[in-house]
Amino acid sequence: MSSKFRSVPDQLWFLISDSPETSNVNTTAIATSSPEPDINELVEFLRVLQIALICLRVLSCYISCKDSLPPMMPGNATNEAQDQLPVFNSPPLAFTSPYATSLPNGSQHPRPNSTEISLNDGMCRDKNAAGGPGESETVPQLCRRLSTDAYTDKYTRTQPRLSSECVDQYLVDPFAVDSVNSADSANLSSKQIKNIQVPEDSGENVEAIPHYKPVENLTMHYPELTGAVLDTDLDGTSRTRELVTFHKSKTTLIPPRYSGYSPLSGSKPSGSGLHLPSIVNDVPRAAGATANVKLEAEAYIGGLHRMKSASLLSCNPLENMKSLPVLPYAVGTDSVRSKLSIAESSSSSKPPQSTESLNMLNSMERQETPIDKRKFSSDLVDGLEYSQSSPKKKRKTTLSLNGAKHCNCKKTKCLKLYCQCFSAGKYCAEFCACQECHNKADYEDTVIKTRQVIESRNPIAFASKIEQHNNQFINSEGGTCATPSSGRHKIGCNCKKSMCLKKYCECFQANVPCSTGCRCDGCKNVYDKNEEYDATKHGVDKEMVSDRADERTFYPGSCHSHNPDDSTNHRMVELPFQLVSSGYLQELAILASNVDSTHMLLQTNNEELNVGSYNWPLDDNNPGMAHQFPPRWDTLVNQRHLTPLSDSPLMSMTPSTSSRTRDLTYSQIHLTPGTGNVSSGVSPQWRISLITPTTELNEILGTESLQSFNPDYRLYHTLEDDTPKMLKDSTTSTENVKVSSPNQNHRVSPPESHMHELGSSSSGPLRSARQISLPSVPLFPPLGPCIDSKGSTDNSASKFENGNSSK
DNA sequence: GAGTTTGAAACT
DNA sequence: CAGTTTCAAACTC
Structure with a gap:
């Protein structure tokens, strides 16, 4: 049979014959058919020539693309990885994730050789849709484009840098519901296959976020990665395992009890993205959202980095989307943490767990906030460094990088509150070192019953402490x-x-x-x-x-730095505002309109108000600005009669003002109609926050709202669910001086800690508290408690920052 | 990595 | 509710 194609260059012949599919299509057909070999041979030869031409074209394109791609270095992983990150926005997809085995050990392929195969389309964006640096057609994009070609598989093999795994994966029917059981997967029996399915609703709001910046794409979509990951890198095996583990962990950490559905049930997730309470994520959203996002972001870095490192190529034959679809509204905090945790602990992780865990993926929530992703990207590098270079991480800890807990229980079967996983309402993950663990999906009934028993004793046993x-x-x-x-x-x-x-x-x-x-x-x-x-x-x-x-970074009350050099750094600022009435949204709108660059969107209940854009510069290099409100802000406040409370030191920050006082200051910014007085009773509390939208955003604004503005510069508000609590706390803040404790002499009531709450409460019950969240863009100069009144960096904060930055 | 310390959880 | 025991995380070496 091959003799008929002697004229075909060896390389081309290899390309044809090496592909099972091609072989079947071409050579087999030839061998079994034609009584007129000459004609068939000619036809086949022409086909071969055609293929060859296409191959050459592809090769040329690939070379071009490759040259345009920045080196796959950790330092610039962010932008690169974004293209690699698959997004699962569509109906459940089956993924095969054979471990990297195709490349011989010891081969020294650069990182770009790593192949991440995803049947998802998120990684492959239309070339035309790309914009900005590094957006020339990437290999994944190329791969995707090739997917539309009938000879894609062949062409792919023409690319030395394209992993054969990629091609194999490519050949697998992406629509196979269950690759584990599919014949395709069987064909990959030599590889370890991970099948991951995405909940059907995972694609909800896929189009909500029309487009993102490249970096953000990475961070925003990576969490959605649920597909199999192929890693053909040299050390790809472990990397692949990490990534796969990542997905699995995401599932295993879903607490059935709180998720509202059984991990094994495969029921459709709520889509709200809410997760079970934990110390970190059970905090009021107003605070927790921001913090958690950040935490997750940092925690997630390691995973991202590894993902990126492990995958440069992503092929999705099904992908036809020109923008990266996302699942934008899920908080996904737990999942993210779990991911990170896995990424961090993968080096010492247990062997791949049974399919039970994989099955849990069917019910996984695969939602992530764009914000989260954005944060991820901003911290990608830092997190990488952190996770890879810090010797301290070697120390045994129950908290992984991302804050996800893993236990070492030996006697309790992880069914007591001793177990941090169990206590956190999570299943033990594969990287837990527990023994005889029953805190897993296999023992779901036991887990539930045990939890019920415990809750019967203490109803809040599983709530955040x-x-x-x-x-x-x-x-x-x-x-x-x-x-x-x-x-x-x-x-x-x-x-x-x-x-x-x-x-x-x-x-x-x-x-x-x-x-x-x-x-x-x-x-x-x-x-x-x-x-x-x-x-x-x-x-x-x-x-x-x-x-x-x-x-x-594990805690909401964290203070961690970003890499100042990271241009992708997204800051989070939260400013509680108090508006006399919702009508002052217009004031705020005007305020916002006085500045540019940031698109703002306000919404009252169902009423959206596009307030234009604004932009406050943030000078990282000017600590002196730390305690200053942006002049623009002052101006705007004055102009728009957005007067801070009379007791607010906002405009009169004194040198003795502590960072927390500044906290208070900013917390007490009230937007009043020029009188400086805060109306009572009817004043809805608003908070302007540079936090990324979370589930709240989804709930409040809805998909359409989010679609209506640039996700990168997003202003949103959310119902402040914690208002009653805040009020309650404020009422008790004066009790902070511990009376019964021997430490009472040391304990000083930190009125600042509640002042903002008091301030809020000063206007009476906040029935309609709102939170306005501004996009994660530098809106304000560095503020917050980490900078003391003298402009110097807060000790603790700087320590923390140094600790982070040094890593 | 092993052993110790510590305090929460569980138990009585 | 208080005291004790158990347990696992945190910590030390």
């Missing part, structure tokens, strides 16, 4: 900060020896000061209103501070 308040800022380096006082332990600790300065203390661990509920002895985890919350001042050793700095 931390009451988190909304107190986030951007620090001098653009990192997000939250004063530790922004939250508190609901129950309080009972430390006797650690002085609440070690992670034995749940308050300390949660980065909140001990409160009235604590029964600790010799507590030093307190606030001095005149001082920053600095662990070192309380005797915490340097390493601990450093560790804590690392771990602060």
Whole structure:
């Protein structure tokens, strides 16, 4: 048979014959058919020539594309990976994810050789849709484009850098419902196949976010990665496993109880993206959303990086979308954390778990906020460095990089609150070191029953122990900060020896000061209103501070820096505003319209108000601005009669103003109709936050709203569900001076921690509190508690930042 | 990595 | 509710 094509160049013949599909189509047909070999031979030869031409074209294109691609270095992983990140927006897809085995060990292919195969189309964007640097047609795009060609498989093989795995994967019917059971997957028996399905509703709101910047695309879509990942890199095996694990973990961490559906049921996720409570994510959304997003972002970095490293190529023959579809509204915090956790711990992870975990994927929530993704991208590099270079991470910890917990339970079968996974309402993940674990989908009934028993004793046993308040800022380096006082332990600790300065203390661990509920002895985890919350001042050793700095990313009250050099850095600022009435949305709209570049959208209930755009410069290099409100803002405030409260130091920041005071300051910005007085009763509370939209956004604005404006510059508001709590807390804030605790002498009521709440409450019940979230763009100069009044960086904050940045 | 310390959870 | 035990995380070496 091959003799008929002697004239075909060896390479081309290889291309043809090496492909099972091609072989079947071409050679087999030839061999079995034609009584007129000459004609058939000619025809086939012509076909071969045609193929050859196409191959050459493809090769040329690929070379061109390759040259245009930046090197796959961690430092610039962000932009690159975005194209690699598959997005699952469509109906359930089956994925095969054979582990990288095609490349011989020891082969030294550059990272771009790594192949990430996704049947999803997210990774392959239309070339025309691309814009900006590095947006020349990437290999994945090329691959996608080729997919439309009848000879794609052949052509793909012509590309030395295209993994044969990619082609194989490509050949697999992307629509196979279950690759594990499919014949296609059987063909890949030599490989480890991971089948991941996306909930049918995973594609909801796919079009909600029309387009994103390249970097953001990466971060926004990566979390949605649910497809199999092929890694043909040299160390691709492990990388692939990590990625696969990533997906699995996302499933395994779904708490059946809170997810509202059984992990095994395959029921359709709610789509709300809400997850079970945990210390980190159970905080009020107003605060938690921002913090968690950040946390997830950083935690997710490692995973992203590895993903990126592991995958340069992504082929999706089905992809025909010109913009990256996303599942924009899910909070996805837990999932993200789990992902990160996996990424971090993959090196020591257990062997791939059984298909049970994979089955859980059927019910996974695969939603992620665009914000989350954006944050991911911004922190990608930092997280990478963090996860890869920090020797401290070697230390055994129950908290992985992303904050996802993993346990080491030996006797409790992970069915007691001792188990952090169980306590967090999550199934144990594969990287848990637990023994005889029953906290998994296989024992769902047991888990549920056990939980019920525990809850019967303590209804809030699985609820977050931390009451988190909304107190986030951007620090001098653009990192997000939250004063530790922004939250508190609901129950309080009972430390006797650690002085609440070690992670034995749940308050300390949660980065909140001990409160009235604590029964600790010799507590030093307190606030001095005149001082920053600095662990070192309380005797915490340097390493601990450093560790804590690392771990602060695990908590809502975190203060971590971004890489100032990272242009993709997205800051989060949250400014509570109080409007006299919803009519002042127009004021805000005008305010916003006075600045440009940022598109704002306000909405009251179902009423949308496009308020134009605004832009506040943020100068990372000018710490002095840290305690200054953007002049523009002042101007705008004055112009628009958006007067801060009379007691607000907003416009009169004094040198003695602590960072937290500034927190207060900004927290107390009230938008009133020029009088400076805050109306009571009817004043809806608004908060303008540079946080990314989360589920709340989805719930409030809905898909259409989000579609209506640039996702990169998004202003939104959300119902402030925590308002009652805030009010309640504010009423108790005066009780922060611990009376019963031996530490009462040390404990100083941090009125600032609640001042913003009081301020809010000053206007009376906030029945219609709203949160306005501004896009994650530099709107304000560095503010927040991490910068003291003298313009210098807050000690604790800087420590944390340094700790992060140094990594 | 093993052993110790610690404090929450569980138990009585 | 208090005291004790169990447990696993945090920590130290």
